[in-house]
Amino acid sequence: xxxxxxxxxxxxxxxxxxxxxxxxxxxxxxxxxxxxxxxxxxxxxxxxxxxxxxxxxxxxxxxxxxxxxxxxxxxxxxxxxxxxxxxxxxxxxxxxxxxxxxxxxxxxxxxx
Amino acid sequence: xxxxxxxxxxxxxxxxxxxxxxxxxxxxxxxxxxxxxxxxxxxxxxxxxxxxxxxxxxxxxxxxxxxxxxxxxxxxxxxxxxxxxxxxxxxxxxxxxxxxxxxxxxxxxxxxx
Numbered sequence: 001x002x003x004x005x006x007x008x009x010x011x012x013x014x015x016x017x018x019x020x021x022x023x024x025x026x027x028x029x030x031x032x033x034x035x036x037x038x039x040x041x042x043x044x045x046x047x048x049x050x051x052x053x054x055x056x057x058x059x060x061x062x063x064x065x066x067x068x069x070x071x072x073x074x075x076x077x078x079x080x081x082x083x084x085x086x087x088x089x090x091x092x093x094x095x096x097x098x099x100x101x102x103x104x105x106x107x108x109x110x111x112x
Numbered sequence: 113x114x115x116x117x118x119x120x121x122x123x124x125x126x127x128x129x130x131x132x133x134x135x136x137x138x139x140x141x142x143x144x145x146x147x148x149x150x151x152x153x154x155x156x157x158x159x160x161x162x163x164x165x166x167x168x169x170x171x172x173x174x175x176x177x178x179x180x181x182x183x184x185x186x187x188x189x190x191x192x193x194x195x196x197x198x199x200x201x202x203x204x205x206x207x208x209x210x211x212x213x214x215x216x217x218x219x220x221x222x223x224x225x
Contacts, residue, residue, distance in 0.1 A: 004154075006154075032212050034212070034213075036216075041218070042218055042219075043116070043203055043205075043216030043217050043218050043219050044155065044203070044216045045216065046213055046214070046215070049212060049213070089154050089155070091154075093212070097143055097207055097209060097210050097211065097212065099145065099157040099160060099168065100145075100147075100155070100157065100214060101157070102154030102155050102156070103154055104152075104153060104154050105152070105153065105154050
């Protein structure tokens with residue numbers, strides 16, 4: 001059972017453009033939603049995270065939008081740079097310190 | 113470097129052999145997690161420890177898999193009688209109790225021939 005569905009699988013964006021990645025979850029007990037960035041040969045690194053009591057969180061060029069009623073959340077990467085080329089994973093967990101359930105990942109390529 | 117470390121980084125083994133991986137968490141992190149990631153997929157949870165206690169195991173973790181964290185510091189993941197389907201990246205993460213952020217290590221890439 002895939003509890004977190006992520007789309008698209010891959011994305012190509014021009015330098016300076018906006019990358020948008022969407023995730024949908026099924027388990028209403030989830031209350032923590034992080035996004036991880038992974039470069040080839042490396043482990044995932046936390047990018048930004050949100051809890052369902054807010055609808056949007058922004059950190060630098062990265063913004064999470066959260067829609068609790070639709071059980072959906074998305075990552076927006078503004079002013080995309082070639083260094084942002086990586087695989088991005090959304091995830092969810094039921095509470096702090098619990099296991100993470102990951103989406104399938106989105107490979108983002110930013111063309112110069 | 114005070115991040116999560118894993119050893120070895122790469123392991124090639126023949127089907128049927130046993131392998132053991134080690135994870136050293138960030139100092140003072142009392143929670144330690146193991147995940148498995150196959151090519152093109154997101155990490156899947158295997159098991160986690162709070163201090164030395166193993167609190168949860170995934171149904172993905174067959175009887176051939178065993179994990180330990182004997183003194184609440186480093187952890188080992190052993191796979192007995194490896195199968196080709198065990199080929200994957202094995203990721204370790206750690207966190208402070210009741211803190212959300214899990215910090216991942218670089219992973220151990222296993223190839224079973």
